[in-house]
Amino acid sequence: MLSIKNLQASVEEKEILKGLDLEVKPGEVHAIMGPNGAGKSTMGYVMSGREGYEVNEGSVTLDGVDLLGLEAEERARAGLFLAFQYPVEIPGVSNLEFMKAAVDAQREAKGEEAVSSKDFLKMAREACKQVHLPAEFLKRGVNEGFSGGEKKRNEIMQMLLLKPKLCILDESDSGLDIDALQVVAEGVNSQRSPDRSFIVVTHYQRLLDYIKPDFVHVLSDGKIVKSGDASLALELEEQGYNWLTEQREQSA
Amino acid sequence: MTEQINQAINREYEAGFVSDIESETFEPGLDEDVIRRISTMKNEPEWMLEWRLKAFALWQKMEEPEWAHVHYPEINFQDISYYSAPKSMADKPKSLDEVDPELLATYDKLGIPLLEQQMLAGVAVDAVFDSVSVVTTFREKLAESGVIFCPISEAIQEYPELVKKYLGSVVPQRDNYYAALNCAVFTDGSFVYIPKGVRCPMELSTYFRINEMNTGQFERTLIIADEGSHVSYLEGCTAPQRDENQLHAAVVELVALDNAEIKYSTVQNWYPGDENGKGGIYNFVTKRAVCHTSAKVSWTQVETGSAVTWKYPSCILRGDNSIGEFYSVALTRGMQQADTGTKMIHMGKNTKSTIISKGISAGRSNNSYRGLVRMGPRADGARNFTQCDSLLIGGQCGAHTFPYVESKNPSAIVEHEATTSKVSDDQMFLCQQRGLDPEKAVSMIVNGFCKEVFKELPMEFAVEAGKLLEISLEGSVG
Ligand SMILES: Nc1ncnc2c1ncn2[C@@H]1O[C@H](COP(=O)(O)OP(=O)(O)OP(=O)(O)O)[C@@H](O)[C@H]1O
């Protein structure tokens, strides 16, 4: 499904990703962990085509489509979804209107008809219910005045409506209370299917108790420095990242 | 992103076509004789001509104002033609069937069908083309409830008592330079009278169209809402795309008698000029309302057009407990300049006013809010709330706020809030990441920014205003 090869990218002339490789097969969940500033969010931005992120080397393909040649909105329409670490507010634009426009734009790109307002409202209410957001949140401005945890749940709500092929969740668990963590995890688990994959960026093993990853990777200084199964997360929880970075320094 | 925005903003002006209509147009130039000829063309009574000549004498002694934050080359008032009318209007058409089909087609093309059976149900329209009103729809139906809705040129002949009593009563002839000029040379516009206690059964609207080259449009609107009556009125404006600047200097007077309510909405889309600032309308307009006891006037405006705008719809809150409201969206792009805002003059006790102004600047445009809130010595318990928000798109535009407060009454309360924000890269990216193209993203963000004002517009026009913004913004993103 997703294939990242030797991805090198920089922001403001500063090299952040330094040769990143990752293969994700349909239906898999990959967790990415790693120290602050390692380049985890940058990876999500580069993949989804955010302006200001220069790709210097490498390739990213989704189901054979070269993502790097597409505009950000085209990548989204190709099935890539990014749940933001820091969701922004769009004052005055209701969540409902925003998501209806997004869903319609994505349907149009596939040659499908727009959903009727009535049907969409039903779908949106259902999605809100799934992440335990009261339906009033559909009327409020996108993330406008939402609490940190509400913003994160709102991101998952959007994912439920868009039904992407590949979901990148950038610290969707940070700032969540224990109940909300379960809600978010359930939202994700409900979407797990043989043809949908997830990249879950997190700092905490706790989330991975709920969303069982197939693989865990450590991203450090712009590269994947270690990969393993779910047990790697437990190891990291106990020992931190130092032993990994030290190992690398020794081998270098 | 800035580049994308600019592309989106430099989109073509859709109302920019010229209609091929044979017109009778005065030679450019302005003197007493021209004013006499206008008056004769309009079959005016002697008192009206005298009123015009008095205004002309005043105007000649006045100076063009320079305090606004706008720059434009000096206007030569002798280069402008002060009267132009379609030839077919010479012997006045008696019904729609007799109206020049080319004229009807022009309004059709602008999305304003004048044939009543095709009209939006519940909206009566007065269509003003250059210097004359070509048709006013639904007049009979309105007359059933005693509502008068007709061209002002007709009101001068048919209802001289009302016109004499109220014309110039809100905006005196000497009020300002452009108002004085308008008094001398105004050609047409709408007249509305709502009798005591009547709720006008439909929306009233006037569409102004400038077509002829080198002509100015000087329209005059007078709305009188008698005690306890209610009316909602909308005006729309467009002009062809021409390389020369054209002058539009209107005067609108609203009189809300005791307990009356007037809602006045404007969707202004005069030709703004091209992206280098060539051509476009100079829109120098005086709009003012007087509110008697417990009366209420709301001005709502969505301004996207004109090369230069100078406009301050105001309320004189004369009666106790009267209410004034001003809701404004002003969008400037390319080289457009807008200096707009309002004046709320609190004279009566417990008078209230609300000002919500949303300025959006893109391209290399300049957008200024200028507002005055005056609390008079008798205005015990008066309150004003002002909120002034500016949104910048790209880095080459300007937004300015000039709030003035004068309070002569210690019990009066004035509150002012102002914000400036940008369409941020983060917001754009969020929209695109969800699958929206950048143009749709900007128009959605801008619409969201304007929401508080749009919700004040009558339903049909809120949609129209949203679309207008969308069109105006197309190409402004990338
Ligand atoms: N616009 C920018 N200008 C300069 N440096 C930047 C910019 N954006 C990101 N960086 C730098 O890139 C590095 C990687 O940032 P990134 O946000 O990808 O880290 P992260 O792994 O997501 O960290 P965290 O765990 O704290 O979220 C950091 O050192 C950051 O300061």
Ligand SMILES: [Mg+2]
């Ligand atoms: Mg991060």
